Amino acid sequence: MSLSRRHFLSAAAAGTLAAPLLAPRAAHAQAEVDEARSIDVITPDTQKAIDRGLAWLSKRQILSGRNKGAYGHGGYAGGVAVSSLSGLAFMCSGNPPGQGPYGKSIDRSVEFITSCVQDSGYISVPGFGQDNMYGHGFATLFLSEVYGMSDRSDIDTTVGEKLRKAVKLTISCQNDQGGWRYQPQKSDADLSITICNIMGLRAARDAGIHVPEEVRDKCIDYVKKSQNGDGGFRYQITSGGGSTFPLTAAGVVSLYSAGIYDGDQVEKALAWLMKYMPGSGSGNTGYFFYGHYYAVQAMWHAGGSHWQKWYPAIRDLLLKRQSGDGSWSDSEVCSEFGTAMACIILQMPNNYLPIFAP
Structure with a gap:
């Protein structure tokens, strides 16, 4: 086991790992944002x-079959x-594999x-129309968290081998932008698919998988060029489209994942998001769970007042939306998706998954 992976395991167990795609947050800044967070926001309800x-x-x-x-x-x-x-939602509660x-x-x-995981490294179910680089990115993220947080020999071999193939595939199909x-x-x-794969690469790097510097540099350049003048983010850098809530949330996370924690780009994007406080009715339509997963x-x-205002708002909104059977409905994908996303969002203060560590 590599030194970086041993660090991942010990830090993950302590809930203290923070290894962004590029550079770590300064110690004084880390202390400032930590003061704003408390597990108490996860109320008994x-x-x-x-x-x-x-x-x-x-x-x-599904318990049987292919x-x-x-x-x-x-x-x-x-x-x-x-x-x-769904696997990440369980791990957010403190359950390792x-x-x-x-x-x-x-x-x-x-x-x-x-x-x-196919021979090429692409993670998908053959013939399943909904699998694409979204699925590949989320699957790479999941396998990276599993690989980094477990020291079992079966995971070291099988997951490690498959994960390296997946990362190699991701790197190979990054475009020139x-x-x-x-x-x-x-x-x-x-930007939407790009952030999924940025997160997958960051998690893999945290777990000790090599990700070349030039890949990370190109990620940063793409994200920066996706930001509009109003602080929000658009779908494609070539489209000139307007800012949207899900993409702006994803864009901010992209900046943080790239080691950009402050500055004009971050502040403008956070200010844009704060206009769309959960439950305010301020246009948070479409891709609700995807957008709030990143938001x-x-x-x-961000910590501070951003976190102190945002989490209680999305927490209370999700509690109101929960169905009687315990699930969260999502008409755009499925209830399993909505429930997994809701559980990940609500468990953010647990700070168990290293990929989410501030």
Whole structure:
């Protein structure tokens, strides 16, 4: 096991790892943002909602057949994106692979995702129309967290081998602008898919997988060029489109993942997001869970008043939206997706997953 991975394991266990794609946050800045955070924001009612959500999600895992270990239904049944996010939701509660009440569910997810790693390194279910570089990015993130947080020999070998293939594939299809698109090939790019793969690469690097400097430099350049003058972020750097809530949230997380923690770009983007406080009715329409998955990460990294205002707002909104059976409905993807995302968002203060560490 490499020194960097041993550091990952010990830091992950302590909830203190912060290894961005480029440079670490200055110590004094880290201390300032830590003062703003408290586990107390996970109220008893919030924990009950999380417990109900995870219990519902665990019962939705496919237990037999080709897609054993997968999640999802309808057009998204058995895809790698929803399955990876579901595994991450369990890990956010402090369950490493094979341990805790959801350890077996995570193990089944690992078996499913590793079975989907093709010889090329592309992570997808052959013939499944919804799998694309979104799924590949989320799956790379999940496998990276599993690989970094477990010292089991089976994970060291199987997951390590598959993860290196996946990272190599990601690197090979980064386009000249620094981004990624739907298919595992060099073409045009968009910010939404790009951030999924930035997060996957950052997590892999944190776990000791080599990611070349030039890949990270190109990521930063692409993200910076995606920001509009109003501080928000657009879909493609070539489109000239307007800023949107999901893309701006993803853009801020991209900056943080690249080691850019302050400055005009970050401040303008955070100010743009704060106009769309959860529950305010200020145009937060479309891709609700995707947008808030990134928005809560952005505010968690920002700390201070940003976090103190944002988390209670999204927490209370999600508690109101939870269904009687413990799930969260999502009409754009599926309820497994909505429930996994809601549980990840609500558990952000646990700070168990190194990829989310500020």
